[in-house]
Amino acid sequence: xxxxxxxxxxxxxxxxxxxxxxxxxxxxxxxxxxxxxxxxxxxxxxxxxxxxxxxxxxxxxxxxxxxxxxxxxxxxxxxxxxxxxxxxxxxxxxxxxxxxxxxxxxxxxxxxxxxxxxxxxxxxxxxxxxxxxxxxxxxxxxxxxxxxxxxxxxxxxxxxxxxxxxxxxxxxxxxxxxxxxxxxxxxxxxxxxxxxxxxxxxxxxxxxxxxxxxxxxxx
Amino acid sequence: xxxxxxxxxxxxxxxxxxxxxxxxxxxxxxxxxxxxxxxxxxxxxxxxxxxxxxxxxxxxxxxxxxxxxxxxxxxxxxxxxxxxxxxxxxxxxxxxxxxxxxxxxxxxxxxxxxxxxxxxxxxxxxxxxxxxxxxxxxxxxxxxxxxxxxxxxxxxxxxxxxxxxxxxxxxxxxxxxxxxxxxxxxxxxxxxxxxxxxxxxxxxxxxxxxxxxxxxxxx
DNA sequence: CCGGTCTGTCACCAATCGGTGAGTAACAGT
DNA sequence: ACTGTTACTCACCGATTGGTGACAGACCGG
Numbered sequence: 060x061x062x063x064x065x066x067x068x069x070x071x072x073x074x075x076x077x078x079x080x081x082x083x084x085x086x087x088x089x090x091x092x093x094x095x096x097x098x099x100x101x102x103x104x105x106x107x108x109x110x111x112x113x114x115x116x117x118x119x120x121x122x123x124x125x126x127x128x129x130x131x132x133x134x135x136x137x138x139x140x141x142x143x144x145x146x147x148x149x150x151x152x153x154x155x156x157x158x159x160x161x162x163x164x165x166x167x168x169x170x171x172x173x174x175x176x177x178x179x180x181x182x183x184x185x186x187x188x189x190x191x192x193x194x195x196x197x198x199x200x201x202x203x204x205x206x207x208x209x210x211x212x213x214x215x216x217x218x219x220x221x222x223x224x225x226x227x228x229x230x231x232x233x234x235x236x237x238x239x240x241x242x243x244x245x246x247x248x249x250x251x252x253x254x255x256x257x258x259x260x261x262x263x264x265x266x267x268x269x270x271x272x273x274x275x276x277x278x
Numbered sequence: 279x280x281x282x283x284x285x286x287x288x289x290x291x292x293x294x295x296x297x298x299x300x301x302x303x304x305x306x307x308x309x310x311x312x313x314x315x316x317x318x319x320x321x322x323x324x325x326x327x328x329x330x331x332x333x334x335x336x337x338x339x340x341x342x343x344x345x346x347x348x349x350x351x352x353x354x355x356x357x358x359x360x361x362x363x364x365x366x367x368x369x370x371x372x373x374x375x376x377x378x379x380x381x382x383x384x385x386x387x388x389x390x391x392x393x394x395x396x397x398x399x400x401x402x403x404x405x406x407x408x409x410x411x412x413x414x415x416x417x418x419x420x421x422x423x424x425x426x427x428x429x430x431x432x433x434x435x436x437x438x439x440x441x442x443x444x445x446x447x448x449x450x451x452x453x454x455x456x457x458x459x460x461x462x463x464x465x466x467x468x469x470x471x472x473x474x475x476x477x478x479x480x481x482x483x484x485x486x487x488x489x490x491x492x493x494x495x496x497x
Numbered sequence: 498c499c500g501g502t503c504t505g506t507c508a509c510c511a512a513t514c515g516g517t518g519a520g521t522a523a524c525a526g527t
Numbered sequence: 528a529c530t531g532t533t534a535c536t537c538a539c540c541g542a543t544t545g546g547t548g549a550c551a552g553a554c555c556g557g
Contacts, residue, residue, distance in 0.1 A: 082523055082534050103410060105324075109515060119536055124516080190462040191322060191406045198467065205472050229487035232473035236463065237456030243409040244455065248417065253424050254451035268448035275494025301504050301553060328545060338506055343546080 088126050091116045095133050096140070100181035104188040134196045138203040144182065145211040148175040161221045162277035168215060169234055169273050170266060176242045177262075183246050186239050208235075222277060230276055237272070241265060307345050310335045314352050315359070319400035323407040353415045357422040363401065364430040367394045380440045381496035387434060388453055388492050389485060395461045396481075402465050405458050427454075441496060449495055456491070460484060 094116035099107050109130055113120035127133040149171050158164045176182055182204075189201045212231075221227040245256035255261055313335035318326050328349055332339035346352040368390050377383045395401055401423075408420045431450075440446035464475035474480055 084534065087534080105411065108513095110513075120515085121517085121537090122535070125534090130515090187406075187410045190459070190466045191410050192324065193466050201467055205469075209472055225490060226483055226487055228473050229483045230490060232471040233456045233460060233484070233487055233491055235471045236459035237452045240409070240455035240459035240462075241452060243459075247409045247412050248420055250424075252451040252454045253428055254447050264445055264448045265452070268445055268452055271444060271449060272452055272491060272495055276490055303504065306504080327543095329543075339545085340507090340547085341505070344504090349545090 084126070087116075087118060087122060091118065091123055091126065091133070092136055092140075096137060096181055099137070099184050103184050104191070131196055135199060138200045141182075141185075141200070141203045142207050144179075144204075145207050148179060149211065158219065160278070161219045161227075162274055164216060164219050165231070165234070165277050166270055166273045168212065169238060169269055172235065173238050173242065173266065173269065176238065177246075180246070183243055187243055187247075225276065234269075234273060238269065303345070306335075306337060306341060310337065310342055310345065310352070311355055311359075315356060315400055318356070318403050322403050323410070350415055354418060357419045360401075360404075360419070360422045361426050363398075363423075364426050367398060368430065377438065379497070380438045380446075381493055383435060383438050384450070384453070384496050385489055385492045387431065388457060388488055391454065392457050392461065392485065392488065395457065396465075399465070402462055406462055406466075444495065453488075453492060457488065 091112065095107075095112045098112055098115050102111070107130075109120045109123055112130075112133065113123055116123075123129065123133060127136060153167065156163070156167065158167060176186075185200055185204060188197050189204075241251050241256070244251035249255065249257050254265070256265060310331065314326075314331045317331055317334050321330070326349075328339045328342055331349075331352065332342055335342075342348065342352060346355060372386065375382070375386065377386060395405075404419055404423060407416050408423075460470050460475070463470035468474065468476050473484070475484060
C-alpha cells in the first residue's frame with residue numbers, strides 16, 4: 060500500500076516533469092543560489108536557513124554543504140553578486156543632464172540610490188540584516204555592499220570636488236543613511252516617522268524633500 | 279542519590295537566598311517585564327522568545343502565558359513603557375538656549391534625539407525590529423513609539439512655525455531617518471556607509487554634519 | 498481543620514532547527 | 528560489461544522552539 064506522499068511523487072514523475080534537471084552540478088548550484096536570493100528577498104533574514112533554502116531549491120540540504128560549504132559560503136556567494144548590483148540597477152550616464160557642481164552630482168546620486176533601493180527587495184533585506192545582527196556572515200555582506208557603493212560613488216564623482224569647509228564623508232553618510240532608513244521603514248510598515256509612504260504621490264514628496272536636503276548642504 | 283541540579287538547589291536554598299520572592303505576583307510580573315526588556319536590549323529580537331525570557335526571569339514560561347497572555351501581551355507591555363521614553367531620556371528644557379527659529383529648534387531636537395538613541399540599546403533594537411519585520415507585535419510597538427515621538431515633537435515645537443515653501447513632515451522624516459540609521463548602523467558594525475563611528479571624535483564629526491544638514495534646509 | 502484559590506514548577510508534546518553518515522542512481526573511462 | 532567517480536537522496540541525530548495539562552505548595556475564608 061502506498062502512502063499519500065508516495066502517490067504524489069508517482070503522479071509528479073509519471074505525469075509531467077518538464078525540466079527535470081538531473082545530474083547537472085552547475086545548474087544545481089545556480090538553482091541553490093537563486094533560491095537563496097529569492098528566499099532572502101521575500102522572507103527576510105529571519106527564516107533564512109539551510110532547511111528553508113534547500114526546500115525552496117528543491118534539493119537536499121546536503122548539497123548546500125557540499126557545493127557552498129554551508130550557509131556561510133552561500134551568503135558569501137550572495138555577497139559576490141552584490142558587486143554587480145550597482146552596474147545592474149543604477150544607470151551610468153547622467154540622464155542627459157550636465158552635472159556641473161558637486162550639489163548637482165549628489166542630488167542625482169541620491170535620487171538614483173533611492174529608486175534603486177526601492178526596487179530591490181533583496182538589497183533592502185540585506186541592509187536590514189546589517190543593522191540587526193553582527194555576525195561574521197553579515198559583516199562580509201556589509202563589507203561587499205559598502206565597497207561596491209563606494210566604488211560607484213567614486214566613479215560617478217569624476218573630478219568634481221565638494222565645497223570647502225564641510226565634511227563630505229559624514230554628510231554623505233547621513234544622506235545615504237536617511238535614504239536607506241526611509242526606504243526600509245516604508246517597505247516594512249508603509250511609513251517612516253509618521254510620514255506615509257505608499258503611493259507615488261507620497262514618494263514624490265519624499266524625493267523633493269531629499270533634494271532640498273541635499274541642496275541645502277551642497278548648494 | 280541526588281543529582282547535581284538537586285544538590286545545587288539545596289545549596290542555594292540552604293546557604294544564602296537573600297530575596298527569594300515567593301508567591302508575589304506583582305513582583306514576578308515586574309521581573310518578567312524587566313527580563314524581557316533587558317533580553318531584547320542585549321540580545322536583539324532575533325532570539326527573543328518565550329523560553330529565553332522565562333530563562334532570564336528565572337521563572338517558568340507558563341507564568342508569562344498566565345500574566346501577560348504570551349509573548350504578544352508581553353511585547354505590548356513593553357510598548358506601554360515606551361510612552362515614558364521621551365520624558366525619561368530627553369530633557370525638557372532648552373539647555374539654557376533660546377530657540378528663536380524653527381532651525382534652532384530642529385537642530386537641538388536632532389542632537390537630543392541622536393544622543394538619546396545612542397544611549398538606549400532597547401530603543402535601538404526596537405527600531406531595528408520595526409524595519410525588519412511586519413508582524414502585529416512589531417506594528418503595535420512601532421505605533422506606540424512614533425506616537426510618543428510625535429507628541430514630544432509637538433510639545434517642543436511650541437508656537438514655532440517652519441519656513442514656508444518646504445514640507446516639514448517629509449524633511450523631518452528624512453532627518454530622523456538619517457539619525458536612526460546612523461545610530462543603528464554604528465551600533466551594529468561601528469560604521470555607516472563607510473564612515474567610522476566608534477570614539478567620541480567620530481561622533482562629533484557626525485553631529486556637526488547633522489547640524490549642517492539641518493541648518494541647510496531650515497536656515 | 499478543611500476546601501478552594503492563587504502562585505509557581507514540572508513533564509511532556511509536536512515541530513523545526515543545523516548537521517552528518519550512509520546509501521543509491523547516473524555517468525565516464527577502460 | 529565492469530569499475531570508480533560524481534551527483535544526489537534519505538534517515539537519523541541532539542538541541543531548541545512554542546505551547547499545554549497536570550501537579551505541588553502557600554495562603555485565606557469558612
